Amino acid sequence: xxxxxxxxxxxxxxxxxxxxxxxxxxxxxxxxxxxxxxxxxxxxxxxxxxxxxxxxxxxxxxxxxxxxxxxxxxxxxxxxxxxxxxxxxxxxxxxxxxxxxxxxxxxxxxxxxxxxxxxxxxxxxxxxxxxxxxxxxxxxxxxxxxxxxxxxxxxxxxxxxxxxxxxxxxxxxxxxxxxxxxxxxxxxxxxxxxxxxxxxxxxxxxxxxxxxxxxxxxxxxxxxxxxxxxxxxxxxxxxxxxxxxxxxxxxxxxxxxxxxxxxxxxxxxxxxxxxxxxxxxxxxxxxxxxxxxxxxxxxxxxxxxxxxxxxxxxxxxxxxxxxxxxxxxxxxxxxxxxxxxxxxxxxxxxxxxxxxxxxxxxxxxxxxxx
Amino acid sequence: xxxxxxxxxxxxxxxxxxxxxxxxxxxxxxxxxxxxxxxxxxxxxxxxxxxxxxxxxxxxxxxxxxxxxxxxxxxxxxxxxxxxxxxxxxxxxxxxxxxxxxxxxxxxxxxxxxxxxxxxxxxxxxxxxxxxxxxxxxxxxxxxxxxxxxxxxxxxxxxxxxxxxxxxxxxxxxxxxxxxxxxxxxxxxxxxxxxxxxxxxxxxxxxxxxxxxxxxxxxxxxxxxxxxxxxxxxxxxxxxxxxxxxxxxxxxxxxxxxxxxxxxxxxxxxxxxxxxxxxxxxxxxxxxxxxxxxxxxxxxxx
Numbered sequence: 001x002x003x004x005x006x007x008x009x010x011x012x013x014x015x016x017x018x019x020x021x022x023x024x025x026x027x028x029x030x031x032x033x034x035x036x037x038x039x040x041x042x043x044x045x046x047x048x049x050x051x052x053x054x055x056x057x058x059x060x061x062x063x064x065x066x067x068x069x070x071x072x073x074x075x076x077x078x079x080x081x082x083x084x085x086x087x088x089x090x091x092x093x094x095x096x097x098x099x100x101x102x103x104x105x106x107x108x109x110x111x112x113x114x115x116x117x118x119x120x121x122x123x124x125x126x127x128x129x130x131x132x133x134x135x136x137x138x139x140x141x142x143x144x145x146x147x148x149x150x151x152x153x154x155x156x157x158x159x160x161x162x163x164x165x166x167x168x169x170x171x172x173x174x175x176x177x178x179x180x181x182x183x184x185x186x187x188x189x190x191x192x193x194x195x196x197x198x199x200x201x202x203x204x205x206x207x208x209x210x211x212x213x214x215x216x217x218x219x220x221x222x223x224x225x226x227x228x229x230x231x232x233x234x235x236x237x238x239x240x241x242x243x244x245x246x247x248x249x250x251x252x253x254x255x256x257x258x259x260x261x262x263x264x265x266x267x268x269x270x271x272x273x274x275x276x277x278x279x280x281x282x283x284x285x286x287x288x289x290x291x292x293x294x295x296x297x298x299x300x301x302x303x304x305x306x307x308x309x310x311x312x313x314x315x316x317x318x319x320x321x322x323x324x325x326x327x328x329x330x331x332x333x334x335x336x337x338x339x340x341x342x343x344x345x346x347x348x349x350x351x352x353x354x355x356x357x358x359x360x361x362x363x364x365x366x367x368x369x370x
Numbered sequence: 371x372x373x374x375x376x377x378x379x380x381x382x383x384x385x386x387x388x389x390x391x392x393x394x395x396x397x398x399x400x401x402x403x404x405x406x407x408x409x410x411x412x413x414x415x416x417x418x419x420x421x422x423x424x425x426x427x428x429x430x431x432x433x434x435x436x437x438x439x440x441x442x443x444x445x446x447x448x449x450x451x452x453x454x455x456x457x458x459x460x461x462x463x464x465x466x467x468x469x470x471x472x473x474x475x476x477x478x479x480x481x482x483x484x485x486x487x488x489x490x491x492x493x494x495x496x497x498x499x500x501x502x503x504x505x506x507x508x509x510x511x512x513x514x515x516x517x518x519x520x521x522x523x524x525x526x527x528x529x530x531x532x533x534x535x536x537x538x539x540x541x542x543x544x545x546x547x548x549x550x551x552x553x554x555x556x557x558x559x560x561x562x563x564x565x566x567x568x569x570x571x572x573x574x575x576x577x578x579x580x581x582x583x584x585x586x587x588x589x590x591x592x593x594x595x596x597x598x599x600x601x602x603x604x605x606x607x608x609x610x611x612x613x614x615x616x617x618x619x620x621x622x623x624x625x626x627x628x629x630x631x632x633x634x635x636x637x638x639x640x641x642x643x644x645x646x647x648x649x650x651x652x653x654x655x656x657x658x659x660x661x662x663x664x665x666x667x668x669x670x671x672x
Binding site (some may be wrong): 071073074075077078079081082085086087089091092095099104106109156157159160161164165167169171172174176179180181182183184185186187189190191193213232234235236237238241261268269271274294299300301302305306320322334337338341344345348349352357359360363364 | 382385386387392395397399403405411418465469476482483486488495496498500501506541550553554570575601604606627630631636639640641643644651
């Protein structure tokens, strides 16, 4: 694995041709050399793991050497896999700084731009077809609404399921979880009908959905609004609401019984107990839900795609997907697509760096990404 | 009439219903209602411009007897799920074993593996569309141009389009599986390993007879979530291949989406959605049934 990385570094810094002599199997000698080194490295790695794991192979060298070897192999694999995980991200950033001709250059293949084109980023905001600033505004607004909705409703309903006894509670909670099984498309089609009023929608538009230039004006009251993207979240009935309710419930179960009892003895209403005693204790879970919700809405794709059919209502993810549209231009402007990708990813990355702990806690509690 | 007696228990129950009331409302309007509507519309012809008209079993008969794309998309999806879910389980587990260590910097690597998961799926999709691009893509350059390893044309080859999407999905979701398995591994009580060591078990034995049984609930969880999610694959296929080449990535929901929102055959789409719903329920039920034999649940110590 290390050899793979070395080789990659080698390629990046332009030292590909250490040997250009032809060999009988069709590779140049340099390529052959690298291939052998990488293969040998992998064989060593795998046999090292096998040696450490298998009881059949005789041990030598004592426990200390074995431990050293084990951590060496572990580090090597961890580094190698990091490279695999990070290469596409590197490639995105690198491409975003290239010029259009550079993205299409093959000989020599450019892993890094000759000169970083920082201007690609401001250029994104000057597109005619998409007002990117507007898209940022739309997406953030939707994200914030959904965040408030999800945190509020999940902590409210979650408390009911966690700390209040009422008949049918377990059955209803099972129903909450089972709604995770309902395919999103089953929810979306009726939602679409519900929010389209009846009707005119889509005349003359058949077959135009793939081409991103033509979007239509709607005449019905709720068509082309954010309502179908936001309203279900306020009722805990969006795709991942059940997870958020689950996360909050699990957390509320850990709050000491005495605290709640004390509130009841003081004659506080359950609402006051929830608001004044329980919520302040539940910040970590609320942050986890907030982050998962934020990440989910920020990158939401299919719902905006279906409900928002006017270009100035679009979200960032729809804009990004248009860079791949097959029927659009013949030349795909990869550098802008990648720059857009960086712009859209950056906020969530920063958030991740700040709140990594909550992210991970939320995911290991819920099991699914938002 | 006597006024109801407000015992403490009843007061609590009323409050309980107050707290879950928003969810009940939402469940009825946005989950139960739609499910019922979808099942009902499956028996109608409905183009959303006019009210649905009853059509009996027509949609279902057409789906099962006269719709090649239905079968194609179902098979595509099944192959995709069959490729993806085992990858997620195995790679996720191995990654978790790898980073389950107190060595310095291990948490940094964990964060690295998790970064792709943070990325919005649409971004991941276009990045991979670019990486896998058949003539200019990075992968082709790294494998074929520099090492001479022939690289499949992922996005244009009928047989390699699904593996291409699987690679992208593994890359962008593996962080979740890693975290789940990591949590499970860290919950394995160390005394079990000590006991196994006293019995003379090597690392492989410990893995097979201690670790895997104890993380089997998580394996089950990852499989169930994997099946439910990947059966509904949409975004990646939409962005990367739009169903092509030769319908090889026409997945079920993509096909359904086209029927509903491109050609506006809502009745037909509803019938398809009903079938999807039952397939997912069936698969989930099946997994639960299989898991009863295979999954080991640790009894909590009193």
